[in-house]
Amino acid sequence: MFFVTRLRLRARENGFLLSKSLSFSSASILKSDDVEGEDDAVEAEDRRRSVTNRAYWRRRIHSICAVRRNPDEALRVLDGLCLRGYRPDSLNLSSVIHSLCDAGRFDEAHRRFLLFVASGFIPDERTCNVIIARLLDLRSPVSTFGVIQRLIGFKKEFVPSLTNYNRLINQLCLIYRVIDAHKLVFDMRNRGHLPNVVTFTTLIGGYCEIRELEVAHKVFDEMRGCGIRPNSLTMSVLIGGFFKMRDVETGRKLMKELWEYMKDEADTSMKTAAFANLVDSMCREGYFNDIFEIAENMPQCESVNVEFSYGHMIDSLCRYRRNHGAARIVYIMKSKGLKPRRTSYNAIIHGLCKDGGCMRAYQLLEEGSEFGFFPSEYTYKLLVESLCRELDTGKTRNVLELMLRKEGTDRTRIYNIYLRALCVMDNPTEILNVLVSMLQGDCSPDEYTLNTVVNGFCKMGRVDDAMKVLGDMMTGKFCAPDAVTLTTVMCGLLSQGRAEEALDVLNRVMPEKKIKPGVVTYNAVIRGLFKLNKGDEAMCVFDQLEKASVTADSTTYAIIIDGLCVTSQVDMAKKFWDDVIWPSGRHDVFVYAAFLKGLCRSGYLSDACHFLYDLADSGAIPNVVCYNTVIDECSRSGLKREAYQILEEMRKNGQAPDAVTWRILDKLHDSSMPLAVEGELNSNPATSG
Template sequence: MFFISRLRARENGFYRTFFSKPLSFFTTSVFHLKKTHDHVLDPRVEEDALEEEDRRRSVTDRAYWRRRIHNLCTLRKSPDEALRIIDGLCLRGYRPDSLNLSSVIHSLCDAGRFEEAHRRCLLFVASGFVPDERTCNVIIARLLDSGDPVSTLRVVHRLIGVKREFVPSLTNYNRLINQMCLMCRVRDAHKLVFEMRSRGHRPNVVTYTTLIGGYCEIREIEVAHKLFDEMRACGVRPNCLTLSVLIGGFLKRRDLEVGRKMMEELWGEMKDETDASVKSAAFANLIDSLCREGYFNDVFEIAEDMPQCESVNVEFAYGHMMDSLCRYKRNHGAARIVYIMKCKGLKPISTSYNAIIHGLCKDDGCMRGYQLLEEGSEFGFFPSEYTYKLLVESLCKEHDTGKARNVLELMLRKEGTDRNRIYNIYLRALCVVDNPTEILNVLVSMLQGDCRPDEYTLNTVIDGFCKMGRVDDAMKVLGDMMTGKFCAPDAVTLTTVMCGLLTQGRAEEALDVLNRVMPENGFKPSVVAYNAVMRGLFKLRKGDEAMRVFDQMSKAGVIADNTTYAIIIDGLCVTGQVDTAKRFWDDVIWPSGRHDAYVYSAFLKGLCRFGSLSDACHFLYELADSGAVPNVVCYNIVIDECSRSGLRREAYQIIEEMRKNGQAPDAVTWRILDKLHDSRALAVEGEDINPDSYFKDVQRQALHTESITNEESDFKLIKPKERGYYVTAAFHHITPQRFLINLPRPPCP
């Protein structure tokens, strides 16, 4: 009988050599067709040949169908095709065997279709086919890779129900228990221990350690301690990992005294343990438990005294201490471990040392990180590229370019580094510092070091000058690029220069770059370039010039995108041209179909900015009625305007509409409402409500509401069912003309 290993085909080529010789139909095998440079078989021809061979083969040719299904599942990764063939064969009297089931389940699991794999396995068993015991255990082990122990346990119980003599392996039981404990279903895991005993298995140290860890995780330390005593009574000797897991439970309960006593027992147990991997796992688990519960001083004591003696590799022990401290954001504590190692004449592992510097930079400890880097250079340490990036950026934010330059020079000495990339990272960090001299010095250093600046380098320099407000320096670099001193500029270079010019109010020069310089250098302005120019012109209050640029873009055949329309709507509203923005929406944006939440929010923000709250509300309602999907940001803009105007009822009405349209209030929404309730009290006739109580009801999302509309008075009554009181909410009286923007509404039912 053939047995399919769990090893993947791509990893070891097992399935390629599964059969000792090629299978042939007459004289040529369709499974082992040779493909040479002179002749490549058309896949369609191959498929036709396989289908023809399938029709020719008899159902009784089990060897052929096994290989056929096996190849579909392993080589072609097509479990659906294999299942189709199996279904067709079953209609002709074929009975699947263990190899067929194993091939299909493995293929489905390789594709990540674990749910279907569980379902298919149950269907196979329900149809009366039960594989042999070895295949059953292989399939269970494969299904356990899904991390869904409940579904896998259902398969196990179904197999046991139809095949009483089947006993899952001890390894599979232990994996099931572990996954149940990870889901905090520890009592169900404990029931599996009784089940495995009833089926003839004896729980081993792995079983007990896993179960003890599960009970410690849910803080039932007494039960865990009873299990610890039980395993000794049953003749199962606890190892040092079991003891370490139990110590973690006492530390979780903050019982440090008992935990320290058991630690002394652990050190003696580790001396008697023969398995080095178990000792390392026990030590690592103990350090993780101490750091997780905040007992960092105990970690430092272990680092200084090393009570485990020679039981654990010294480099591994110190390395794990540093890693665990960094994981729990104690980077300075990890640096203290480095100091302890140096006092003992030891050198830290590069990966752990790099993690400490990396964490210090993220926690605003770049100076300490730089100090560690200098000390690490003595034993040949070089940081990773990402850590280098964080360090130089942090040092530049501290305006200490001297130290940042030292880090750059250190990285340039590292073998195998991309020097251009290292320089580019440093130049990008310098953009936050108003130090153009240093930027130019870096360019000179690159040229002197035979490292010619590329387009990205020069674009970074130009962008840095523009952000510093030194557009003239950026123009000089651009001039050098255009005269051939450096590489030629690209579209990004010219777009960056235009943005810098517009930031300085030099709109005519920016338009000259757009209309003359870009075409002369063979660049057709893209939608990104046009968007940048229009954004800059609107910021300069030059709305007419921006609209002319838009017309120019349309004539040039460049298609506007959502960003274009958001810029135009926002710019028109900022410059006070709200009516023009409405017409632009009607005539251009809505017919184009290119609009999203950014465009909606720009329009709503502009309407609210000029006091047109009623128009903003109706625009929001029209969007929802027309099938558009405004997001929570759009609703928050209008709710915030209601808050500024002190209109509590209208704000809650918009929240109700928001929830009806499938949007849930977020943290910003609740902050706006909180600010609304802190504002002036309502002065609306007929109101009899406790605002705090109503706010709490809305924050619970008021899942059940009844609405009654009184058409004569334009009032809306909202009755929360749980409280039993009414709120009278008045709307703004709006003219019959719904809104200047005429959105097509869906037909009435």
């Protein structure tokens, strides 16, 4: 650090600046000087401290890792200390590993820990278990188990904690390496640990997942033989295995035993987890009638909270997209005098809307109003959009009125969502009625409201109505228009061929309202003018963009290149590329693809090939779409050899052919000569057939 500081000072004397962004504000200069002053003070303190002052270095490394979150700097400090004879301890190692894990660098944490151990810096047993627990957060049990084995090789007396063993067994079961997980049980026994109920339950679940039900049952019997009493969750996991194997009779028999078992168990949380796991297993395997039977009879009695039981059944059915079945659970609850949770009821309506059952969702919403239910904002959005697609304005309006009665709701936002949904319907009268309702209800439309209305009218092709709304905004009846409003209006005018009016908005209205058009506005106008074959006017707008000191982006250039090529101005497009686009440095694959497409469609295939080669030679990286465009044109022209040459160039530049590439190449071959397999293409890519 001292060397870097001296290097910076020397660079400043020579007129250079290292590793700092340019800033001319006095505040940033003072802040930079303060930071450098603090760093210099810390460096001076580090040089003053002896390596024997372990308390100082522990605090220093911990501060770097926990406060500054810079494990690289901590490792650099440790390396320097080791050169001075310092030996890292457990706290140093723990700080570094935790910092690496916090930064998401788990693989490096594994490697660093192994390097420390191999170098003889072996922490105490407690620290080892803490570090292993943190490494297990990666959920890569094979890597972590390798670390444990290496650690035991260096420290024979080390024994991982029971919790770490159980987590490792669970993670191995999750990746279907249940045999390895079972071996770990024997290993933990050999090292003095006795498996507990968590160990056996995890192992049983693993065997059930790989459909080894006989082995799972043997583990269950072994568990009892060891004097470990299975809990409700263990029974639930085993029952799920029988349902998975379609042994319904045994599963139902064990389920009856589970209900009796729950009555004698004192741990409420365990019974709740068992019930939830059982319901999830039955939904996953499709035993929905059994769930309905449980909902009607409630065989678990008071072992599990009634509201939780019904709520979890609804949530689980919704998770597996059985929303109508979840609605049936609601009716069962009502017959027992119970009310569903608002979150569960909302999940049913939400799921029905997503699955195309908006009419059923509307019916449930009406029934929910009996107990004061209001949908969430997002569910309301889905419902009104679905009803608008069904062209049912009446029901949509009823949903709006219901949401407006909800306390604490943002009325303007509710109206905005409704207006946005109405845009899919060709019903301008309803849109205007909503605006009137807002004004009568003392709910002022905001910019988003009016922009939504203007956009809706333009999409319906009713640009004159949009202009009327814009006129009301400009005369002060509503809030003033912004750049989004005027851009939307210009797009609508251009879509109807009214270029003069659109340019009038750009050149007269926007300056009068002191609204500065941005690059998005210019892009929209240029695109619309090119679609109307008004290339000269479009280029004039681009000149305005440059004079207004607005920076064009790659979208601007892609629009212009595409427009010039479509209007048969390929030479001008080439000149624009050479004089403007390439020197600007703002070009990407969209610009390349637009230029290549324009050249190919205009009959300039040779120029397109040269352009593609020049891009690669200059360091640009065309993507697979660019290559496919040229290959497709070669295919249309029957140029097989050139097509395969482009394919070879594509591979040389690190781009892999995709399905579209092979489909294009297939067109090069007639029925008498099928397309060569990919391996033959690799060996002879220039084959012409």
